[in-house]
Structure formats: structure tokens, C-alpha cells
Amino acid sequence: MFSQLSKRPWLIAVAISLLLLLWLLSGSLLKTQQAASADTPAQEQGLTKVEVQWLEASPMQRQQVIQGQVEAWRRVELRAQISGTVLRLDHDKGSTVKQGQVLLSLSTDNRPAQVAKGEADVRQRAADASAAERLRQRNLVSSNELIRLQSELAKARAELDLARIQLGNTQISAPFSGVYDQRMVELGDFVQPGQSLLTLVDISQLKVSAQIAQQDVGQLHLGQPVKVELLDGRELQGELHFIAAAADPDSRSFRIEVKVANPQAMRLAGASATLHIQTGEALAHRLSPALLSLDKAGRHGVKWVNEQQQVVFTPVQLISVDDQGAWVSGLPNKVALITLGQGFVVPGQQVISQLAKGSN
Known part of the structure; x- marks a missing residue:
């Protein structure tokens, strides 16, 4: 074999070149591996x-989502202003009534007589005062006497007004149109001044009240549209009509109220609801x-x-x-x-x- 290579010297040169190339490549590869193994721990150590x-x-769309309570637009508890016996129940509970309709009547007792007596007394006092004025023009009555008679006339008129008010208080009338919701007395009960008789609610529209955090109240303004979602999935549309001027001292939140139309007079007052208030993009x-x-x-x-x-x-x-x-x-x-x-x-x-x- 060597004799053959000696006869062909160009083969020896090619072999030597290949060996040198392989040696160089193996050295470069080793350095690359060593560098990689040295650098990797330095980069990943502790990371x-x-x-x-x-x-x-x-x-x-930014929005505030708040839990609220549906309330009647107006609710009033009517109380007795005088003592008396429940004489008549003019409407049943649950009835829809108009403003001014009589809901319950109390006994008048001697109040009509008090009014008649007051009217007669006023007529007498007015006649006395009128006569005294004419006599005073002729200096036949002193000015003090005239003043006394005029004062008695004014007193008699005040007593007549009071008697008429007392008589009027025997009939409990609706201060606004609404639903006769509750009655706390029965026919024949004797009531005293200040005693609760009945409640009247106005549900022609509703209000939904809620509390909003102090950091969010600045995003609200009156008239903002509000979506009201009920527990059964129904949705109502309303608008923000009240924002409290001061925060609640305990919760540091602000009370808000949303006005919702209720033309069908749905009985929703007292229910829970979720308010969705859009506050911009x-x-x-x-x-x-x-x-x-x-x-x-x-x-x-x-x-x-x-x-x-x-x-x-x-x-x-x-x-x-x-x-x-x-x-x-x-x-x-x-x-x-x-x-x-x-x-x-x-x-x-x-x-x-x-x-x-x-x-x-």
C-alpha cells in the first residue's frame, strides 16, 4: 500500500488535507460546545x-353594575288626627283609588254640633264688632272696647276653623292616586290621634335605590340611561334621577335612585334588581x-x-x-x-x- 502511495504522491497530499480539515472542525465544535455549556448556566442561573x-x-363600554332595591315611587302611611270609632271602610285593600277619594271614615260624634255652634258664635261676634265700629265713628264706644270685640271675633273664627278641620278629619282621603295597600284597623275599632290606619302606594312609576362606591360616583350624572335587570330575567329601562350630595357616614357610599316607568302597574316594589349604568367607552x-x-x-x-x-x-x-x-x-x-x-x-x-x- 505504501509503495502504491509512494508511486502516487498526490494521494498523500489529499489525505493529509482531509486529516487537517477534520482536526480543525473537531476543535471548533468543541469550543462551541464549551462556550454553550459555559454561557447557559450564567443566563439561567437562579431565573x-x-x-x-x-x-x-x-x-x-364601561359600566357600573350595582345591586339595588325596587321601591314604590311614593308610599304614605295615613294616621288618625282625631279620636273616634272606625265607622266605614270605604274601599277594600288592593283597590286602585284616585286622589281625593275617601278610603276610611271615622265617627263624627259631636263635631257637627261644634261646627254649628262655631258658625253661630262667629255670626254673633261679627254683628257685635260691626255695631261697635259704627258707634266708634260717633265716639260712643271706646277704641279699647272695639279692639276687644274684634279680638273675640277673630277667636271665634279660629275656633270655627278648628271645628271644621276636626270634622274633616273624620274622613281619611287619598292624598294622591295609587293603590290602597294595607289597613291596620277594622270596622268598629276605636282609634287615637297618631294611630296608623292604612298605607297608600303609588306604583305608576317605580324607583330603584342603590349604593355606589365613593370612587365611582364621579362617573355618574343625572339623566343617564340605566338598564334594570330583575331576578326573573326581565329588563326595564330607566334613568338616573337622584344622586346623594353626601356619602353615608357608615359605608362611605352614595345613595342613588333610578326612575322607571311602570304604565302596566306591575307589582315589583320590594323586589331586588341589578342596575347596569353605562359610563362611556x-x-x-x-x-x-x-x-x-x-x-x-x-x-x-x-x-x-x-x-x-x-x-x-x-x-x-x-x-x-x-x-x-x-x-x-x-x-x-x-x-x-x-x-x-x-x-x-x-x-x-x-x-x-x-x-x-x-x-x-
Whole structure:
């Protein structure tokens, strides 16, 4: 074999070249492997891997969702102004009545006689005062006597007015149109001044009252449209017609009232309802509520990774929550949200992030 190679010196040159090439390649590969093995621990030493998903803000209708209570537009409890016996029940409970209709009558007792006596007394006092005025013009009556007679006339008129009021109080009339809702007395009961007799409610329209947090009340204004959702799924449309000027001292929340038309006189007063109040459009991110966490101050927020591969915690405002997820505002327009491993990292920590499966 060597004799053959000696006869062909160009083969020896080719073999030597191949050996040199293989040696060089093996050295470069070894250096590359050594560099990789040296660099990888330096990059990953002490770093936590997290999965992220890129989220971009999109416009959505901001709304306040509040639990409220449906109330009658007006409700009054009518009480006795005089003592007497329940003489007549002029309407049944549940009746729809007009303003001014008599609902219940009390015994008049001697009140008609008191009115008649007062009218006679006023006539007598008026005649005496008139005669005294004529005599005074001729200086036949002193001015003091005239003043005394005029004073007695005024007293008699006041007593007559009181007697007429007492007689009028024997009939309990509706101060407004509504529904005769409750009755606390029965026929023949003796009642005293101040005793409750019946209640009258006006449900021609309804009001829904609720409490709104102090940080959210600034987004409301009178006349705002409001959707009222009942427990059975029915929806009514109303408008915000009252916002309290001062917060409740205990809850630090503000009372609001929503006016709702009720032309069909549906009996809804006393029911629970959910108020949906649109407060304008905002840019927000939709995410799973499970990704929300709390900082040391108790604020809701989310963790994400910045360009330097550091964990950032940003407080967010919870706009709405439903079975599909939560809408939050306060994040950068585009953010790499940590979807896996957020519980093992803290703000400012350096991490290695990788896209979650199925993310773009």
C-alpha cells in the first residue's frame, strides 16, 4: 500500500488535507460546545421560567353594575288626627283609588254640633264688632272696647276653623292616586290621634335605590340611561334621577335612585334588581379573573413581563366581570401577561418568559 502511495504522491497530499480539515472542525465544535455549556448556566442561573400571553387593549363600554332595591315611587302611611270609632271602610285593600277619594271614615260624634255652634258664635261676634265700629265713628264706644270685640271675633273664627278641620278629619282621603295597600284597623275599632290606619302606594312609576362606591360616583350624572335587570330575567329601562350630595357616614357610599316607568302597574316594589349604568367607552383588556392578584396595599392588579424580562405589577380597575372573564383598565396598550408561574415571581424579578401554547 505504501509503495502504491509512494508511486502516487498526490494521494498523500489529499489525505493529509482531509486529516487537517477534520482536526480543525473537531476543535471548533468543541469550543462551541464549551462556550454553550459555559454561557447557559450564567443566563439561567437562579431565573424562573414563566409563560406569557400577549394581550392588546380593545374598546368596550364601561359600566357600573350595582345591586339595588325596587321601591314604590311614593308610599304614605295615613294616621288618625282625631279620636273616634272606625265607622266605614270605604274601599277594600288592593283597590286602585284616585286622589281625593275617601278610603276610611271615622265617627263624627259631636263635631257637627261644634261646627254649628262655631258658625253661630262667629255670626254673633261679627254683628257685635260691626255695631261697635259704627258707634266708634260717633265716639260712643271706646277704641279699647272695639279692639276687644274684634279680638273675640277673630277667636271665634279660629275656633270655627278648628271645628271644621276636626270634622274633616273624620274622613281619611287619598292624598294622591295609587293603590290602597294595607289597613291596620277594622270596622268598629276605636282609634287615637297618631294611630296608623292604612298605607297608600303609588306604583305608576317605580324607583330603584342603590349604593355606589365613593370612587365611582364621579362617573355618574343625572339623566343617564340605566338598564334594570330583575331576578326573573326581565329588563326595564330607566334613568338616573337622584344622586346623594353626601356619602353615608357608615359605608362611605352614595345613595342613588333610578326612575322607571311602570304604565302596566306591575307589582315589583320590594323586589331586588341589578342596575347596569353605562359610563362611556374605554380601552380595556379582557382576561381571566384568576390572573388577578393583590399587592401589599390590597389593590387588584396583574403581573406582566417588560422588555427587560422583569416582572411588573400594575394595579388595575375592574370594569366588569361575567362568566366569560373580566374587563380591566390601567395596563399598557399591549402587554405580555404572565399566565403561568405568576405565583412564584415578585415585581422586579428577572425571569425567562416563553409564549404560552396557543398564543400568537
